Amino acid sequence: MVEGLYARIAKWTFVYPLLLVSSVVMLFPLAWTFSTSLKTAATVTLREVKLIPDPVQWSNYITIFEESPLILYTQNTMYMVVTSVIGGVVICALAGYAFARIAFPAREVLFYVLLSTMMLPHVVQIIPLFVIFDRMGLVGTFWPLIIPRLLGHNAFYIFLMRQFFRGIPLELSDAARMDGCTELGIWARIIIPNSKPVLAAVGIFSIQFAWNDFLSPLIYLGPKKELWTLALGLNAQKGFEGEITSLHKMMVISVYMIIPMLLVFAFGQKYMIEGVTFSGMKG
């Protein structure tokens, strides 16, 4: 379609400038974060607008390890991430396959149950779950955070998997079944190798949610500093308005916490946006 002159003028005088300005606004907080992370205790409280600090103190990125047990926090966070990914791409994929392709009694009813748990606001589960885990003596351990993940407690992932698996040609799995493949064999040899986009999307969401999770770690790990995740560690670095002099340290930890997510985004952007879009389209 040929673009009219009027439309072209509108684009160059209005659309592009607006998008450029918005882009600067969007990226500004990140630029400011990085800039602040390179300041010193003295320059962080200067009242000035200066994107390149003077001096540039790169050593902040090293000395932070002496002041905050970031390695430990990262390790603890990795327990969350790894169990979350296993639960997401293995356990949810198994369940999604059963909902998509295996006939079993009450499948439709159970699928409606699955959908309705998706609607349940998390807020009604916080307190009873705490009470249950408290009675089991598991508060102050990783278990309350890990068990739901390992059991694939995520209806949304199962739903995503199911929808995707339904699109894989039946002939493929029928042929394998003829050859004497079990359902597990079909899942492992036919379904999984053909489902890279949905596995990537669920894998990425699992990493993100585990990495970012705040409320559950706060409730279950709060008093146990040695079990803290990065999110809890970063929150603890925050002082009050008066103690703003450690702002550059907060920003160093923020940068450490942001970079892995930017990398995940860089490598998985396509699957991630597809996944987000899909959730919106089918929701």
Next chain:
Amino acid sequence: MLTGMQRYLHRHRAKWVGFAFILPWILSALWFDLIPFVTNLYLSFTDYSVSTSAPDWLGFENYREILEIDPLFTKSLGNTVYYLVLGVPIRLVVAFAIAVLLNLRIHALGTFRTIFYIPSVVPLVAVSIIFFGMFNARYGIFNQLLILLDLPPVRWLTRPEWIKPAMIIMSTWGFGAQMVIFLAGLQGIPSELYEAAEMDGGSYWHQLFRITIPMVSPVIFFNLIIGIIGGFQVFASAYVLLGPGGGPLNAGLFYVLHIYNNAFSYFRLGYAAALSVVLFLIILFFTVIMVRTSDRWVYYGDT
């Protein structure tokens, strides 16, 4: 060749195979959805406090306290509604406007989309810490910019009237996820519709209101519902930005913060459970209203 018996066994086993595949989910749905839901209802009628003492049955006492006595119930619900009524539409409009611009067959679409999406991948705690720094009244960049523009600085996090606007500004930064959903919806509109409208000489604005918005109204509806349900449950960003008390005069005490404080600061778990049941009913009420009225303003095709 399979005999009839083998066939039967095979089919029968397949049944149980299906259950085996979903067994972990069944366990998790019982353990983390159904049992907690019921337990929560039970707890809400008790004075449950710590695991060592047996709870007393209170009947509707907790609910009476919420509705008649607790001043922070009204306060926190009011704060949350304020945040929702302004924050959700603002983020929705920004996300939609940017998506519409990106859908104008522009150059570097992928780059712009990435830039607008990036804030959505920044961990929420980091977002709050970053804005905590930027909102600082004396050294924060927002006030430095205001001073540069000869505008009076604002005590963003220490003046009750500025706390909720600060929260809304912060949450608007993360509009990217909604934007990509809008963008996909816009890209799905058949171009014949626009071509037909151009034949009829419809202006751009005419097309926007007569074609674009009706065609993506299901996406608007989805984003609105998700925004409202999420907005009622705002927690981490406020906790990190303002602390569990929600700042001066509880101006940023959102509903889930109030639940958190009752449960984990005062150990009034029964009362907190009742608060959560009330929030559940409020969310349910809004969702039902929206779904019920959706056929009046959401366009689901001609069929």
